[in-house]
Amino acid sequence: MKNIGIKIFAYIAVALMLTSIAPAMGVADTDNLQDRIQDRDRVNATTNSSPEGTSNQIRQAMSTQERYGEATENFLRIKANNSALNTEEAIEATKEYLNTTIDVMIESLENDEYTEKLNEEKEDIAAATTRAELAECAQDIRDIWREARDERANSTTNSINNKLTAVIRVSETMALRLENEIARIEKNGEDVTGLQEMLGEYKAHIAEAKEYREQAMNANTNREKQSQGFQNMKQVGLSIKEANAVLRNMLTELKQHREGLVSLSADETLTAEGDGTAVLSGNFVLSFNADDVILVVKDMAGDAQVDT
Structure with missing residues (x-):
């Protein structure tokens, strides 16, 4: 842009x-x-x-x-x-x-x-x-x-708006999932005060991003106000960036409340039995044996080397 x-x-x-x-x-x-x-x-x-x-x-x-x-x-x-x-x-x-x-x-x-x-x-x-x-x-x-x-300006603005709208929708879906996860943890009798505060902050940043996006779209219909529209678009990006910073802290905190959470280091071995889902995250070389499973690999950093 x-x-x-x-x-x-x-x-x-x-x-x-x-x-x-x-x-x-x-x-x-x-x-x-x-x-x-x-x-x-x-x-x-x-x-x-x-x-x-x-x-x-x-x-x-x-x-x-x-x-x-x-x-x-x-x-x-x-x-x-x-x-x-x-x-x-x-x-x-x-x-x-x-x-x-x-x-x-x-x-x-x-x-x-x-x-x-x-x-x-x-x-x-x-x-x-x-x-x-x-x-x-x-x-x-x-x-x-x-x-x-x-x-050209309208085409560029529409393209940016579509991308920002998609990001906001994903963020709203994430907020709902986090809310459900916090409710589950609270139901188990754990203290979720800090998580609820972070969730409120996260939602506030997303709401702010939506408001700036609406202002940007209204401004871009008026040539004299297009400059302000670009500034509002910039503010949308900043609000989303702040929301993501809060989200990272929340995910770190939520890890401590997950059922069955085990942290491994060096060459330690984990043995598990039963039906269900196992989620492994981190930077590691993994060797495992399993029967009748579905393996899903999500490369969050975009630099994984996967050989199965």
């Missing part, structure tokens, strides 16, 4: 900068632009002194981001000297900037539907001859980007 979020918000700057093409809009932030222009001039001077065709080869070797960066700087430099963007040089620089912007968006989205739409805009850009026509292209590109961004 984090990487996706970074991509989405990083490229918002790309879309917003398109407004600088429209006559009524201001120029994008040009702090330190002069230094970047000087660096680019030095590169151009080196390139111009090279054999014919070297410039194109260098450009082909550049990444999409590098081509976009070069086109952006060139566009800003020309706009700084000619805000009307009405010369042939300005029109060509604007076209190059728009085309590289589209390339960055396509690379980021990796979506065939929006790739097709954006490539269609390239055709309109090629046919444009005035700044007004290019401004219209820029607006169309921004609209496509907003649509794609919103669709």
Whole structure:
């Protein structure tokens, strides 16, 4: 989620900068632009002194981001000297900037539907001859980007929500099982005060996670509140993490109350007879003989080597 979020918000700057093409809009932030222009001039001077065709080869070797960066700087430099963007040089620089912007968006989205739409805009850009026509292209590109961004954000949010909902449901089922187990222990006359307190804390964290999840879903229906929605999603994860910390302590405590609990170490041997279920947990090498049994192995840590 984090990487996706970074991509989405990083490229918002790309879309917003398109407004600088429209006559009524201001120029994008040009702090330190002069230094970047000087660096680019030095590169151009080196390139111009090279054999014919070297410039194109260098450009082909550049990444999409590098081509976009070069086109952006060139566009800003020309706009700084000619805000009307009405010369042939300005029109060509604007076209190059728009085309590289589209390339960055396509690379980021990796979506065939929006790739097709954006490539269609390239055709309109090629046919444009005035700044007004290019401004219209820029607006169309921004609209496509907003649509794609919103669709991706909704898809990501729904996926995360589904996973969190599943975790909460499992946690609620676990709480019910723990409640039944504590009731059984109490029925046997044992003190379960500590377990009941931990169970109450566990339930409180799960309830808190559910509340944050509901707030997150409500916030994500409103674009202005989506930032708060992401924060609520984060809080869901933190609440579940706190619940799991309590759960680990509860399971440790419950082990001491299990009927027939035996702890083994080194090469000790356990002999048992009768019908029922034997549960063995820990990090061990086990050798045993049994008749008419069902063996179930649960690899909780994900690193067991099982050979039966």
